[in-house]
Amino acid sequence: MYARSLGLAVIAMLMAAAYAFAETPGHPQHGSMGQMMPPQDGAAGPDGCPMMRGHDMHGKHGMMGGQAQSSSEPTLAGQDAFGAIQEIVRILEADPNTDWSKVDIAALRQHLIDMNEVTLHAVAEAKALDNGVEIAVTGEGRTAEAIKRMVPAHAYELNAMGWNAKTEELPNGVTLVVTSEDPAQAIRLKALGFMGIIVQGSHHQLHHLMMAKGEHGH
Numbered sequence: 524m525y526a527r528s529l530g531l532a533v534i535a536m537l538m539a540a541a542y543a544f545a546e547t548p549g550h551p552q553h554g555s556m557g558q559m560m561p562p563q564d565g566a567a568g569p570d571g572c573p574m575m576r577g578h579d580m581h582g583k584h585g586m587m588g589g590q591a592q593s594s595s596e597p598t599l600a601g602q603d604a605f606g607a608i609q610e611i612v613r614i615l616e617a618d619p620n621t622d623w624s625k626v627d628i629a630a631l632r633q634h635l636i637d638m639n640e641v642t643l644h645a646v647a648e649a650k651a652l653d654n655g656v657e658i659a660v661t662g663e664g665r666t667a668e669a670i671k672r673m674v675p676a677h678a679y680e681l682n683a684m685g686w687n688a689k690t691e692e693l694p695n696g697v698t699l700v701v702t703s704e705d706p707a708q709a710i711r712l713k714a715l716g717f718m719g720i721i722v723q724g725s726h727h728q729l730h731h732l733m734m735a736k737g738e739h740g741h
């Protein structure tokens with residue numbers, strides 16, 4: 524069953540490619556293609572391969588049956604930033620109110636590069652304080668630039684969450700100091716360290732959408 528539906532998914536993708544290639548009003552190959560496809564096929568899901576999306580296969584021709592996609596259709600983009608941008612682009616495309624004159628995917632891409640630098644390449648040296656933690660976050664070149672863009676902006680959000688956060692600029696990064704009067708929170712801050720603190724907050728993904736819409740940056 525699994526192998527069969529995988530085979531159908533492959534056939535469906537080839538068909539989508541063939542249609543995209545020969546997009547004519549008459550669809551001269553429609554008849555023979557239709558005979559190839561069993562009516563109960565469920566391989567063409569609503570949010571799978573971009574080639575399928577928005578095409579008229581399940582609508583106008585009704586060949587694919589319009590059922591839920593099978594588990595044999597892959598969903599992983601293969602690269603985090605690629606997947607994040609793909610998701611945002613799909614959201615923008617699905618929203619009839621998207622103002623395409625403002626959309627700025629390039630800005631989102633630059634931010635995702637910053638995130639990659641800060642997450643994977645920044646050097647974080649933490650020093651425990653009585654009431655929290657002090658972390659020197661440094662790097663070279665693009666990494667240092669990314670640290671200086673992202674970490675101070677995040678300190679602002681940490682304050683809004685109830686911690687005391689501040690940053691001081693270093694030649695190659697920033698020093699981030701986060702403290703709390705609550706001893707339990709101070710222990711938590713030390714345990715979280717740089718990355719555990721930087722992932723705090725619930726608006727990050729929404730922020731990416733706003734950035735892509737050209738509404739505001741970090």
Ligand SMILES: [Cu+2]
Pocket residue numbers: 634635638727731
């Ligand atoms: Cu981000």
